[in-house]
Amino acid sequence: MTTQTLAIPEQTEKGGAVGAAPSLVTQLSGREQSMQVLRMPRFTPGLMSDIFYEVEQVGGKDFGGVFLRSGLGDADIVYSSSWGSPARVVRTEQAIRKSRVDVVLIVLGVAGEAELSQDGRSTLLRRGSLALIDSNRTYEIKVAKAWKAIWLKIPRQALEARLFTYRDWLGQSLSTSHGLGYIASQMIHACLRAAKVLEDVEARFLANSVLDVIATAFANAAKSESEGARSRHTETMLQRVNKFIETNIQNSDLSPALISRSCGISERYLRQLFASRGTTMTTVIRSKRLEECRRRLGGFGNCSPSVTEVAFSLGFENISSFNRAFKARFGVTPRQVKGT
Helix, strand or coil: CEEEECCCCCCCCCCCEECCEEECCCCCCCCCCCCCCEEECCHHHHHHHHHCHHHHHEEECCCCCEEEEEEEEEEEEEEEEEECCCCCEEHHHHHHHHHHCEEEEEEEEEEEEEEEEEECCCEEEEEEEEEEEEEECCCEEEEEEEEEEEEEEEEEHHCCCCCHHHHEEEEEEEEEECCHHHHHHHHHHHHHHHHHCCCHHHHHHHHHHHHHHHHHHHHHHHCCHHHHHHHHHHHHHHHHHCCCCCCCCCCCCCCHHHHHHHHHHCCHHHHHHHHHHCCHHHHHHHHHHHHHHHHHHHHHHHHHHHHHHHHHHHHCCCCHHHHHHHHHHCCCCHHHHCCC
């Protein structure tokens, strides 16, 4: 692995792809930020972890590449050019468990082709394809030939604050041939060329601006013909959360933190899931606990536990408020259910 400081050339290929080989310099002056070139003749896990996070290679013993990397506010921007025999780069469950990274990758295809698979869906990343990759969910990228791309590595919360449904796009890609997608792709190319000459405040402004445009492009595309597929993905996530709540309804430690951690999502996304259905997680948990109370009170005949025992076992600490909530929910009192 070789690390050097470089200046990005202004010359680009047709369509905005970085073309001419970067000219190496020893130091950038004054207000300029450094950009690194990292050469990888063969796949090197340590280098990939340094650039992105922990990933593994399957096949392609002579698979290698060159990476240009720079900071951009709270994000990193990376230009990658890879080549060699066909290979798969994978993010495994084991790597995720050991990793402290919590980011989302935004990848823009520049030249060649690769196949991205995540969350049970696959898409081809061609020139102009824009996609999102979640570092906390397994995925793989298949590269058959030479492939070039630009990557933005951003904190998860930065994207969630703008696009809480971004998981609906995992394993899919957005065309940048027109509209906001086109503007987003041009801004990403501009970020790569300008990163080395921006002051910190300028870099942060640019990073926030391009992220706003990217998030809006994906949000607007959600209204297109593929909206149904993404809506089904959101519904699947809601079903997963609801199943976890039902399975752990008696757990006194049931909380947003436990649910989000166990389901592999953030607390913010968890709240947004329920908000998208016009409810809250607290309301859902309370409703499911009342349902379980009713089941227990009416399911044991003469041997059924007392109202107090059932209420306390499901997390209700005040019998009066439990009785009121139960009657409001079912139209009868707990004792009436127990007596049937």
